[in-house]
Amino acid sequence: MERPLLPVAVTAALSFAAYATFVQFAPFTVKVVQNQVDTNMMRAQNFLAASPDTVLVGSSLTFRLPTSLLEPQVANIGMVGGSSLTGLAIVDGSGQKPKLVLIESNLLERPLDKDAVQAQLRFPERFLRQHFRVFRTGYDPANLIWRGLTSLTHQTVADIVLTPQAARAFYLEQQQLKAHPPEPVNFQHNLQQTAALVASLEAKGIKVGFFELPINPGLMNSPADTAVRREVRRAFPSGRYCWLDLQIPGGAHTLDGVHLTLEDSAATTRKILAQRKNCF
Amino acid sequence: MRGLTGAGSRFWGVRMLFTDRAFFALLFCTFAAYYLRRSAGYQIAVLLIASLLFYAWSQPWLLILLGFSALLSTVTSYEIEREQDDRARRAWAIGGVAVNLTVLAFFKYDRLVYASLVGSQPAGGFLGTLLGVPLPIGISFYTFHGISLVVDVFRARRSGETQSPLKQERGFLDRARRTFFYLTFFPQLIAGPIVKARDFYPQMGGKLFADIHWYGVAKALIIGFFLKSVVADNLAQQTTVLAPPFCYSQSTLNLVFVLVAYSIQIFSDFAGYSLIAIGLARLFGYALPDNFRFPYIAQSFSEFWTRWHMSLSAWLRDYVYYPLGGNRKGPRRTYVNLLLVMTLGGLWHGAGWSYALWGLWHGSALALERMARGTRVYLSEARIAKAARWALVFGVVTLGWTLFKLPDFHQVRELAGAAWNNRHLRFSRGVPIMLTLYIAPVVLYHVLYQFRDRPPRRLAFLWSMRAEGVALGVMLTAIVLQAGNPAPFIYFQF
DSSP, X not given: OOTTHHHHHHHHHHHHHHHHHHXXXXXXXXXOOSSHHHHHHHHHHHHHHSOOSEXXXXXXXXXXXXXXXXXXXXXXXEOTTOOXXXXXXXXXXXXXXXXXXXXXXTTTTSOOOHHHHHXXXXXXXXXXXXXXXXXXXXXXXXXXXXXXXXXXXXXXXOOXXXXXXXXXXXXXXXXXHTSXXXXXXXXHHHHHHXXXXXXXXXXXXXXXEEEOOOOOHHHHTXXXXXXXXXXXXXXXXXXXXXXXXXXXXXXOOBSSSSSBOHHHHHHHHHHHHHHGGGGO | OOOOOOSOTTEEOOOOOTTSHHHHHHHHHHHHHHTTOOOHHHHHHHHHHHHHXXXXXXXXXXXXXXXXXHHHHHHHHHHHHHOOOHHHHHHHHHHHHHHHHHHHIIIIIHHHHHHHHTOSOOSSHHHHHHHTOOEETTHHHHHHHHHHHHHHHHHHHHTTOSSOTTTTOSHHHHHHHHHHHHHHOHHHHTTOXXXXXXXXXXXXXXXXGGGOOHHHHHHHHHHHHIIIIIIIHHHHHHGGGGSTTGGGGSOHHHHHHHHHHHHHHHHHHHXXXXXXXXXXXXXXXXXXXXXXXXXXXXXXXXXXXXXXXXXXXXHHIIIIITTTTTTSSOHHHHHHXXXXXXXXXXXXXXXXXXHHHHHHHHHHHHHHHHHTTTSHHHHOOOHHHHXXXXXXXXXXXXXXXXXXXXXXXXXXXXXXXXXXXXXXXXOOSHHHHHHHHHHHHHHHHHHHHHTSSSOOGGGGGGGSHHHHHHHHHHHHHHHHHHOOOOOOOGGGGO
8 A cells, every 4th residue: 555545544544533423322323314215215214223113115205104103013004205115125125024104096107116125124324324424415425513512502393494486386386287088008116016915915914004295286187196096096995905995084184186285195194004903 | 316327329339448347458458569579660560559459449440441541641741742833732731631620511410511501311211321320439630630630741841841740650550550540549549639740750769768758747637637537437327417407496505516517527537538548648758848837827718728729729720720821810700710619629529519508608708808908807817817818718618618518509498497496495515515615625626736936935835846746646536435436538529
């Protein structure tokens, strides 16, 4: 080794060791992280590190269901920008045995993100994360700083604030996205993958249930949602699978047409907690 | 709330990124095989195979076009060298350049031309299929390499060089092997730096393991991966709010902050890639040209372009600006040349009028600056004047990036509207604090360079070798601890 490389190697080793030791024995946990992608990862990692009896898998619609109400019995691995399939594949490949997995049916036209699944389950990352906090998303320096800042400023988790213009634009975007049924070949492929994963979970003795989260009444009966609902219900009929009823009388209140407000998220979460017992 | 969108659906993408495990496995095997023998022929063959594997990892048929482009450059450059007649040589050169440009135009600009002349793309039929052909990744770079080879050989022959650095080959097959290697060398294949044929060919020869400059390799790779994985990939999560409808809920000050962050992100992404490419090439004994030299300290637009994407600037200067007459044909012609070259440079980045406008934006800035050259403000050495010039350049460059971030004019207009209308919204502190965390290292990187010749006495130790080593060590730790969600390099799409 050339001499100038020595300070590089020594500094890297020392700084890593010091940081790893600090977070390993730090008397706190990190629950809020800097962005939604990190939150996706943190939630998946939390699920892998714990043994919840129920797991929710879904998209950003499920993501917004407050974990403070769900944990510790129920893990929420709703993925922002993702599909229920991703969470389902993580549960299936994890070796964990929750009693019940509840699958959000709203956006099953979205594909499985194999990279995200691999990133959570492959060796040695999973092994390292399991034993050392320093490898977990929540404990990286930026998230630790973020945690420190939110503690210092006594910031509480506030809902996303959208201006009326933004809310309207999001709504119109959703309307456009949902104007046509999903592309049939890809959607059927997703349903087959879901069925395979469900069968795999059932073979391990894990019960599987489904739920459809309420969205803006104006979008619920859009061509896309109607087609998805029909096909998912056909593939996973209520006689064979447990379906939760989460509809809100008078219609759901949303931020942008699809994502529930904090109040409705909390109300829906309470319904899930109450109804999941029927699925065991 | 929504997922990130990819670089674009129109690209045949390479799945092997510099941050992938598969890439590290390939690199390790290639490195081990490379230094088994010192023979240039053997080593070139090893790198050639590795480069083709790297490029064809997920789409083997991408090799067809790459092979065609390399063969075209081989044949035309070989014939130019062999041909005794001036006119025939010229014809081969023009033909080589024209076919290279036609290939690029066909794959890259077909839709733009069609949409501009006719309207929206037909859904089916022969024309629809033709226009639907995706853009092979890296085509802009290897096409420019091919053109560089043809022009360099032609110029060498025209100037009567008997010992052209390119003329080391033993016959057509040797030329073909070297040309394929030049075009496909994996560190620079996808996104440069664009290395000129006359600079690359003389380097081809047997390399020794003992000659590897390990510190140089480590420095380039650590800074490169730090800029890409820690700075750019993390900022990428935050700068999505520039796009509508997200921008509608951001205050004006927040939007300005995020736009500055995007300016840092795009620098970190591309400079990071370039440094990784340079470090990897060094590992195999090849020197690629510097691509970025602290561009954000520039106090003039012309200085900016000698610091930003330097290999492209040099390519455009040598192969387009000078042949057009450069600044030798009077001021007016110089302005026209600047506008033309920069607009073409903009279009090279992407097949969209927003990229052309981005080029024109920079061309106009260069032309206006040339007009102002003799003025007091331009010549003043006062600190305030320097600071004002720096702020002007940084501001104009940063504003220009909106055309990169949002290639749809409608979105740029919406962003501008949000920035104007949201003056009354409350400044949110959380996001800027996190942005600062990622921006700070890049600012420090530029500041340290700026003061390298006259460091403040009390801080002089910061410029020592040992301090640099410590900084690299910390960066290495940050790469392990703080790498963001891996995203394709922004410049891959070009």
